[in-house]
Amino acid sequence: MPGLPPFAVKIVVDDGTLEEYEVTRKDNAYSCWVASEEGKNFSIQLDVEATNQPYSCDVFMDGTFVKSCSCRPSLKFRSHKIRGCTIDSSTVRLFAFSRVSLTDDDAIASADQQLPKLGTIEAKIYRTRILGRVDRVFGQPAISNGSVIHERSKKMSMHNVTLQGEIQTAPKKKVTRSQRLDKEPCASFLFTYRPKDFLVAQGIIPSSMAGDNSCDDEPGPSHSASQPTKKRRRSEDASSGKVKDRRIVNNDEDVSEENVRHLKQTLRDVQAKLDAIERRKLPHPVKKEIKLERLALSADIDGVIDLTND
Known part of the structure; x- marks a missing residue:
């Protein structure tokens, strides 16, 4: 006994x-x-x-x-x-x-x-x-x-x-x-x-x-x-x-192995969604372009170009 x-x-x-x-x-x-x-x-x-x-x-x-x-x-x-x-x-x-x-x-x-x-x-x-x-x-x-x-x-x-x-x-x-x-x-x-x-x-x-x-x-x-x-x-x-x-x-939730696996998968899914949202919130990079303009030449090739103001 x-x-x-x-x-x-x-x-x-x-x-x-x-x-x-x-x-x-x-x-x-x-x-x-x-x-x-x-x-x-x-x-x-x-x-x-x-x-x-x-x-x-x-x-x-x-x-x-x-x-x-x-x-x-x-x-x-x-x-x-x-x-x-x-x-x-x-x-x-x-x-x-x-x-x-x-x-x-x-x-x-x-x-x-x-x-x-x-x-x-x-x-x-x-x-x-x-x-x-x-x-x-x-x-x-x-x-x-x-x-x-x-x-x-x-x-x-x-x-x-x-x-x-x-x-x-x-x-x-x-x-x-x-x-x-x-x-x-x-x-x-x-x-x-x-x-x-x-x-x-x-x-x-x-x-x-x-x-x-x-x-x-x-x-x-x-x-x-x-x-x-x-x-x-x-x-x-x-x-x-x-x-x-x-x-x-703390054991507020069911602690069975099946429930633990389900919770882990849910956590991974939520994390993936959060990552996708964060990526969409990032600002898109702005590509800087330099505008090239052709100068009109008023003289011959071998002449002098006057760039002074009148």
């Missing part, structure tokens, strides 16, 4: 775990990149090894708290799956990756303070003490499908998380009430998601792997806390603490 033993958190799509790139582990923090696909539903899977300590897991989408999961003590491995937001005792609206909605209206755009977390999924795990069972309270989901960002901020991310589709579950009217024992989480997992083309263009996904499936071949939870995922790419060793420096470029 790669992660931060005794915990592991995964993003699951179509019953397969999303492949993780540029994995970083430092102290109790785990971070990586994953490839998002527009329109795909996904879930958060929390794996916990046998433990006598209860925990809670708070989940955030694009910086917004969406749900908390309680993990009771257990003598065996347990897996918890968070698929969406519960809207009543038996209905869950499902998480999905969607294309960001844009606007040029400052009054409509989401607050700028939300933008730094756009394109992230985060899970924070806390040690807790169980207080008992209480009635479940339902309200409006924290995720809004109608949120938009300003055009000038679209480089922050091309996708966001929305709620698409729903499932029916067994009615559940009671939930576990617990109290945190610590102010800070004992483990945190941060997934930064972007379209696959973007990750390839940035070198986060090696070009040699660009055609690979973005999900691991073997779906479902692993029962080993030390077994690594073969396709994961790490930029930091836990003992070195060195983070690979990566500079993100």
Whole structure:
């Protein structure tokens, strides 16, 4: 179970775990990149090894708290799956990756303070003490499908998380009430998601792997806390603490190879037109001609020509 033993958190799509790139582990923090696909539903899977300590897991989408999961003590491995937001005792609206909605209206755009977390999924795990069972309270989901960002901020991310589709579950009217024992989480997992083309263009996904499936071949939870995922790419060793420096470029346009070739050809065509215009604007050279006039001779060849005024 790669992660931060005794915990592991995964993003699951179509019953397969999303492949993780540029994995970083430092102290109790785990971070990586994953490839998002527009329109795909996904879930958060929390794996916990046998433990006598209860925990809670708070989940955030694009910086917004969406749900908390309680993990009771257990003598065996347990897996918890968070698929969406519960809207009543038996209905869950499902998480999905969607294309960001844009606007040029400052009054409509989401607050700028939300933008730094756009394109992230985060899970924070806390040690807790169980207080008992209480009635479940339902309200409006924290995720809004109608949120938009300003055009000038679209480089922050091309996708966001929305709620698409729903499932029916067994009615559940009671939930576990617990109290945190610590102010800070004992483990945190941060997934930064972007379209696959973007990750390839940035070198986060090696070009040699660009055609690979973005999900691991073997779906479902692993029962080993030390077994690594073969396709994961790490930029930091836990003992070195060195983070690979990566500079993100503006990715307002499609970064596919076909689009790059098209843009280069367009640039060459435009440059050729500019050169032609410049040539037409240059003044034509004026050819200077000297007018030669024949003098009328009033004397014989061997006479004297008088050029003085009368």
